[in-house]
Amino acid sequence: MIYLIGPMASGKSTVGRSLATALSTSFADSDAAVVAHHGTIPQIFAEHGESHFRDLEVQALARLLTGVVATGGGAVLREENQQLLSRGTVVYLELGQQAAAERIKADSNRPLLAGDEALTVWASVYEKRRPIYEMLADVHVVVDGKSVLQIVEEILPQLEQL
Numbered sequence: 001m002i003y004l005i006g007p008m009a010s011g012k013s014t015v016g017r018s019l020a021t022a023l024s025t026s027f028a029d030s031d032a033a034v035v036a037h038h039g040t041i042p043q044i045f046a047e048h049g050e051s052h053f054r055d056l057e058v059q060a061l062a063r064l065l066t067g068v069v070a071t072g073g074g075a076v077l078r079e080e081n082q083q084l085l086s087r088g089t090v091v092y093l094e095l096g097q098q099a100a101a102e103r104i105k106a107d108s109n110r111p112l113l114a115g116d117e118a119l120t121v122w123a124s125v126y127e128k129r130r131p132i133y134e135m136l137a138d139v140h141v142v143v144d145g146k147s148v149l150q151i152v153e154e155i156l157p158q159l160e161q162l
């Protein structure tokens with residue numbers, strides 16, 4: 001199992017899909033798995049709160065057992081998920097604030113970033129989680145200014161060295 005972790009908009013879903021293709025394996029996304037069973041992420045947050053979303057995320061990740069898995073940005077918060085990820089190989093995508101600004105402004109699907117202060121919130125959420133991402137990472141790639149293909153090509157040799 002290869003898990004992609006990192007802050008919102010770092011490219012976990014996008015890079016994960018490409019990485020799975022490069023490795024000729026399956027791709028899954030924990031956010032998509034939650035949405036498929038329980039409705040959109042903004043809806044789940046609004047109706048049941050973030051903690052309920054985190055419960056659903058734990059359940060979804062526990063069921064995704066093969067190939068490359070893109071996690072949600074906050075999946076690393078739950079201890080159960082940390083343990084699960086530690087049993088696989090973890091790829092951390094690091095994203096800088098300037099690159100993040102470009103990516104998050106046009107996206108309304110992240111309830112934690114709703115409102116005018118999206119970038120400030122993104123940065124403060126990231127700083128709280130950064131030590132967890134770093135602790136869990138087997139492979140660490142800074143993605144700013146790189147194409148999806150370049151990122152995949154940076155990840156592949158590092159996976160071979162593990």
Ligand SMILES: Nc1ncnc2c1ncn2[C@@H]1O[C@H](COP(=O)(O)OP(=O)(O)OP(=O)(O)O)[C@@H](O)[C@H]1O
Binds near residue numbers: 009014031073103
């Ligand atoms: N290397 C890249 N270069 C340019 N744009 C990118 C790159 N990787 C991803 N993107 C774009 O950035 C946005 C966020 O990407 P993506 O949804 O894959 O991030 P994520 O880490 O899965 O986010 P989330 O935590 O919300 O699930 C998308 O619009 C995607 O097309």
Ligand SMILES: O=C(O)C1=C[C@@H](O)[C@@H](O)[C@H](O)C1
Binds near residue numbers: 031073111
């Ligand atoms: O970083 C986060 O807390 C989140 C990231 C997204 O992938 C979704 O899982 C959701 O919007 C929460």
Ligand SMILES: [Mg+2]
Binds near residue numbers: 013070
């Ligand atoms: Mg994603």
